[in-house]
Amino acid sequence: QAQAVESGGGLAQPGGSLTLSCVYSGGIASRYPMAWYRGEARELVASITTDGKISRADSVKGRFTISRDNAKSTVTLQMNNLQPDDTAVYYCNTRPHSNQWGPGTQVTVSP
Numbered sequence: 001q002a003q004a005v006e007s008g009g010g011l012a013q014p015g016g017s018l019t020l021s022c023v024y025s026g027g028i029a030s031r032y033p034m035a036w037y038r039g040e041a042r043e044l045v046a047s048i049t050t051d052g053k054i055s056r057a058d059s060v061k062g063r064f065t066i067s068r069d070n071a072k073s074t075v076t077l078q079m080n081n082l083q084p085d086d087t088a089v090y091y092c093n094t095r096p097h098s099n100q101w102g103p104g105t106q107v108t109v110s111p
Contacts, residue, residue, distance in 0.1 A: 004075075004092045009105030012082045020077040020105055022092035034068055034075045035095040038088035038107075046077060047095040059085075082109045 008020040020036065035047035046056040046066035054066055065078045075092050089104040 003100060004102040006090060006092055006102050006105040009090060009107045011108045011110065012079075013111060014083055014109055016082050016109070017078070017080045018082065018107060020079065020090055020092075020107070022075040022077075022102075024073050024075070024092065030070045030073060033095040035093060035097065036066060036075070036077045037091045037093060037097065038086075042091065042093075042097065042101075043088075044095070045090070048075065079107070082107075084109045 004022050004024040006020060006022050008018060010018060012018050031050060033047055033049045036045040037043060038045050044057060045060055046054065046064055048054050048066045048068050050070060056064060063079065063081045066075065068075045079086065087107060087109050089106050091101055091104040093101060
């Protein structure tokens with residue numbers, strides 16, 4: 001079973017930056033695209049294929065970057081120029097996602 005654990009959230013000011021990290025267990029998870037989601041609706045933020053092809057939501061293009069290290073079973077979301085609308089709990093999962101969600105990590109953007 002693949003299980004992701006997210007970390008790196010916190011409080012940032014508008015225009016600030018945060019880096020989120022995800023470690024996923026279950027060896028087969030590395031065989032699939034991975035993604036970051038946010039909010040109760042699990043809005044897709046960004047995804048990355050096993051060979052590094054990136055897709056990003058329009059709302060975060062130019063600000064967020066996703067990367068992965070398959071050998072280390074990690075997925076990273078580098079968030080720059082954060083805005084209050086980015087405030088949410090962020091989750092990582094496969095794409096398409098399974099129903100096995102990790103705890104998420106809270107990102108709060110506020111002056």
